[in-house]
Amino acid sequence: MTTGPNLAEHERKVSTEYGEPAKPVTVDAGADETQAMQDGDSFEVVTRIGAVVAHLHASDTELGNVEYAAKVKIARPPEVRLERHYPEPLPPTRFAK
Numbered sequence: 001m002t003t004g005p006n007l008a009e010h011e012r013k014v015s016t017e018y019g020e021p022a023k024p025v026t027v028d029a030g031a032d033e034t035q036a037m038q039d040g041d042s043f044e045v046v047t048r049i050g051a052v053v054a055h056l057h058a059s060d061t062e063l064g065n066v067e068y069a070a071k072v073k074i075a076r077p078p079e080v081r082l083e084r085h086y087p088e089p090l091p092p093t094r095f096a097k
Contacts, residue, residue, distance in 0.1 A: 007055055008035035008046040025063060036066070045070045056066035 011022065012053045022037035022044065031046035045056040054073045058066045
């Protein structure tokens with residue numbers, strides 16, 4: 001399983017295999033950790049908030065748009081709740097005490 005820094009490192013390695021290595025860029029997404037890189041007209045952003053890792057790929061756009069998309073993407077995880085998927089209480093399992 002590829003996560004956090006390993007995912008960013010994987011993306012750097014892939015870009016190197018296809019030519020010039022990706023250049024690091026600064027993206028302020030407001031996450032606990034953010035690693036971003038640009039390879040030609042493509043951007044890769046890996047963010048982490050707590051245990052949630054998000055990967056963003058964008059091409060044919062500007063860095064400002066990529067930063068905005070990264071902010072939107074990391075704002076999403078706190079909004080997703082278990083209740084959204086299970087509006088009714090889950091039935092007890094046979095292992096419940």
